[in-house]
Amino acid sequence: MRATALHALARLGRIDVSLIAAALDDPEPSVQRRALELAIPFHSIDLVPLLADPDDSVVEHCAWACGERLPAAAGVLESLCRIVTGHEDSLCREAAVAALGAIGDPTALPTILAATGDRATVRRRAIIALAPFEGPEVDRALALAKTDRDWQVRQAAEDLLDSNLPDSNLPDSNLPDEDRSDEGGPGRIS
Structure with a gap:
């Protein structure tokens, strides 16, 4: 029940550091687990x-x-x-x-x-x-x-x-691009 309430408060945007910190101290592991998910962006919580x-x-x-x-x-x-x-x-x-x-x-x-x-x-x-x-x-x-x-x-x-291997399908930047022409831009056929 408390884990569900914590989830509902989070969905409503009504959660804060003090509620999360209190939930982390809850005796019920399901409440603690839910609080851990919510605590991620709150770096002040140890x-x-x-x-x-x-x-x-x-x-x-x-x-x-x-x-x-x-x-x-x-x-x-x-x-x-x-x-x-x-x-x-x-x-x-x-x-x-x-x-x-x-x-x-x-x-x-x-x-x-x-x-x-x-x-x-x-x-x-x-x-x-x-x-x-x-x-x-x-x-x-x-x-x-x-x-x-x-x-x-x-x-x-x-x-x-x-x-970690080089991708053979990617163009090698050291090779000239034959599809480019000065008049037509990349990939255009003139």
Whole structure:
């Protein structure tokens, strides 16, 4: 009921920081999860404490919210890295590694690389989280992921590697454009 009321207030444009902050402290996880969605644009609200919530669904939702909120607030990277490397719930690890990839901070790269050795769902998210990074360690992780036993991990690695290749369908800017003429403009036949 309180989560529905919070949603209704948000739809009416009657939500404010104090209501969201109070909802984040609510004992009901569904209210906390809804408040996390609403808290994203309010950078004055500290989400870090909820990354250690006893309810795994709140931790997962909070990790997602942290990945949507850029730049990352103080303590977010460290908390997300702790979740990726030590949380017992794989959904929490998966959400945290995805958030680290969305944030794209190079200090998180070792944690993301370590997550490529986790269970398949986390490995897949870790591979996707490598998208903003480059370097030999990233290349090695992607090459290894192309041989993963899980087809979705392999596919994610192949997609990421393919997206880094130059597109052969795009015109090369060093070549003259034969469709251009001085009289007719681009693409016109004179």
